[in-house]
Amino acid sequence: MQLLSIGIPNALKNGGDCLKHGIRDMKIEGINVDMNLDDRGNITFFNINVEDEVSCKNINRIKQHISEIISDIIVNQIDKKLIKKIIDKYYNYFNSNEKQRIANIANGILDNDVNRETFKLVKKEKIFAEIKDFLKDNETIDIEGFVNFRLRDFIGELSEVVDRAVDEYMMQKEYDEFIGLLKYFAELQDSKIDVLNILIDEDGKFRLYDRDNNPITGKFLSDITIEFSGAELGDDDMLISTLITVAPAKIYIHSVNNMKNKEVLDTVKKIFSGKVFICNGCSLCLAHEVRK
Structure with a gap:
């Protein structure tokens, strides 16, 4: 019996691996679930199947595990893809190298020790609750679509991180230009x-x-x-x-x-x-x- 179908963008190279590891962990816990893949262009759907009677009795636990995995993918992988999209949309006047530097700064802000222990954990907990609630009445979830239509607040907070990254980049750029000018003056002396x-x-x-x-x-x-x-x-x-x-x-x-x-x-x-x-x-x- 197919229980869930989870769509993960192919661009997220580690997304499928996270799901596979989660399935393996469930099997270790005695929950026998199977998975097959359905490739649909840019998205691969991972179909979660339950066969035996014991697994059928643990559907809520399975959905909880899956909700945990998806929320982790969103806060640790989808966030980087969203940051790139936000930069491309609102800061398209920067060249590709500048955009990459801004993305690196934004990712660094999200991944620093403080944000890993506060922002990411808090967001993951909220997103987990949203996904768990969604899977009560839905058998299919497209992760990227879910983020775009159900996690507007998350996208808004990532936009604030990008704004901060742009400010830091501009400050660094001005500093580098200033240093270059001072170096030029020093070399003239x-x-x-x-x-x-x-x-x-x-x-x-x-x-x-x-x-x-x-x-x-x-x-x-x-x-x-x-x-x-x-x-x-x-x-x-x-x-x-x-x-x-x-x-x-x-x-x-x-x-x-x-x-x-x-x-x-x-x-x-x-x-x-x-x-x-x-x-x-x-x-x-x-x-x-x-x-x-």
């Missing part, structure tokens, strides 16, 4: 010093030294259009401005663990690619430790 040592003290302040570990004075940096007091810098932007103006051939960064804003290190590495080296302990570091 004549190097005013061959080696620059940056020591980060316990307060996160930047102290600058030459190759002989002598403090670099404000007089040396008088052409920089920022206020510079002695050899101490307290502002991340000030450090970047200084480095671009001085354009060192090599930059050594000491006591990097004291750096309060780790993004500054990434920025410096991107602007001065191939010129930045992290010190893991030297005479300058030791002298600073002694003075503390």
